[in-house]
Amino acid sequence: MARTTPQTHGEILAAAARRFAATGYRGTSLQDIATEVGCSKAAVLYHFANKEAILTELMAPAIEVLRSLDDRIADQPGPAAAQRVAAEGFVDLAVRFRGEIALLRGEFPELLQQPGFAHIQQISERLIDALAGRPERAAARITALVLLAGIAETCGQFADVPDQELGDALLALLRRALEPPAH
Amino acid sequence: MARTTPQTHGEILAAAARRFAATGYRGTSLQDIATEVGCSKAAVLYHFANKEAILTELMAPAIEVLRSLDDRIADQPGPAAAQRVAAEGFVDLAVRFRGEIALLRGEFPELLQQPGFAHIQQISERLIDALAGRPERAAARITALVLLAGIAETCGQFADVPDQELGDALLALLRRALEPPAH
DNA sequence: CACTGATCTGACCGATCGGTCAGCTCTGAC
DNA sequence: GTCAGAGCTGACCGATCGGTCAGATCAGTG
Structure with missing residues (x-):
């Protein structure tokens, strides 16, 4: 046994x-x-050690990539470049880790409040600002938040769609939907 | 006492x-x-009678409006009209009932599987098809699902945005993002 | 006054949860 | 052969969950 x-x-x-x-x-x-x-x-x-440790270990690779995306966005010279990097990076993240993201399906709010995931929320804030392009405009922030949450919430359902096809569809959606930054 | x-x-x-x-x-x-x-x-x-009955009563008005929207979509003569009605109707629903929808935040999947909400899932399916315009195209379905889930998941966070402004922003987003149906 | 039915309470139930603990078994090093 | 320690088990813990139930309280009716 x-x-x-x-x-x-x-x-x-x-x-x-x-x-x-x-x-x-x-x-x-x-x-x-x-x-x-x-x-x-x-x-x-x-x-x-406990239940949360299992989830933390499962999500570790995705979180590491998210963190490096956060750094890359911060390194961009202007909002236009930041928006482009954010969109491409987030789509890549969502496609590659859609299995892991699916694990959190419908529990983002609660799980993000757990001690082990506290910093994720701040990264998400910066990601939304970058995607919004003009975060001072309410409509731009709404757009970015809807798209971010929508992709995060649904990408796990497309397990049978090839990476390339899913990535193309999501990136095309972001390009159509996001408003270009000022100037 | x-x-x-x-x-x-x-x-x-x-x-x-x-x-x-x-x-x-x-x-x-x-x-x-x-x-x-x-x-x-x-x-x-x-x-x-039980815990679920409280939720059911809270959601009843929103569900009734969703059902009537489903009927209106079915009455449209073609996919273009159906897409327009679906987009406008869904945005109106999301804005008016964003307080109620917020109650389900992050628990749609589980709650929709409860017996009292079984039919909601079928209505959602038809709503996605209508929004997609060309539901036979994977990219169109992905777009519709992302937008639907994103709006449903986030609209409750905009409690301080006036109805008009939120509705305009969401409708503008849908018009930019959705692909026009074939004909 | 007596009685009824609506409203509400505290005590309780079985189930399930995350987590602990003493101790068993087996493997490999010496 | 002996021993240490990794791996694992079953029994158990306190807490919490949704839900039940007998009975107390009170307003209204006759």
Whole structure:
């Protein structure tokens, strides 16, 4: 019965990803994950300090890319370049990590308030400003927020669309919808 | 101590709306609502059959408008007219009921699967097809879904924006972003 | 006055949650 | 052969959840 394999850690991650995608983070219990893996709930908590640690590890790669996108946007010389980099970078992020993003489906607000994700909210703010181009205009901010939230909320549903096709469609949408920055 | 007023029903509804808006449907317990009202949890369940019944009653007006919009879309002679009616009707719905929609923030997927909201999902499907204009094209469907989800997810955050301004911004966004139907 | 029905309460229920803990088993090093 | 430690288990914990129930309170009616 006892597992001699130290790969349980990875199996738990994979099982958690499947369960989170199916029923959400809150809607998935540690027992659900344990059952999917075929081990006890205590075994899950042997490999991870707590439930949030599983989510944090699953999201780590996506968060790292988001953080580097934030840096790249800050390095741009002007709002026009920042908007272009933000749009392309965010679409790339959404397409590449749409599986991971889907795990958070419908739980962004709550999860972003957890201690481990506090800085994500600030990055999102800057991303919205960059996308808006003219963040002082309410309409521009509304546009950027709708598009950001819409892509984040739905990209996980397009698991069967090829990366290239999805990326092209989203980028075309952003180019049509976003308002160009001033001057 | 005992309330002689039969207006508790309304007070519970108002309190539930506040709590749902603050912490979401799942994140709000019957005890939370009772505390906000200043009565016992049992009193809440005296006025409502169960927790879902509170949400159902809160959402009833918005759902009724959504249903009538669905009918109006079906009555249109062609895809171009259907797209126009869908866009204008959905924006109007989102603006007028952005308070109610905010209650569902981040819980659409789970809540739509509850028995009382089963038909909403089918209406949403038809709304997306109408907005897409050319639903046979993947890119058009992606665009429509992103915009629909984005507006639904964010409109509750614009409580301080006047109806007119928010409606204009959203409608302008849809007109820029949606692809015209074939003919 | 007695009675009724609407309103509301506190105590309680079973289920489930995230998390803890003592201890078992097996493997590899010495 | 012995021992340490990694991996894992089942039993258990306190908290919280939605929901139930018997009964208290009170207004209105006759």
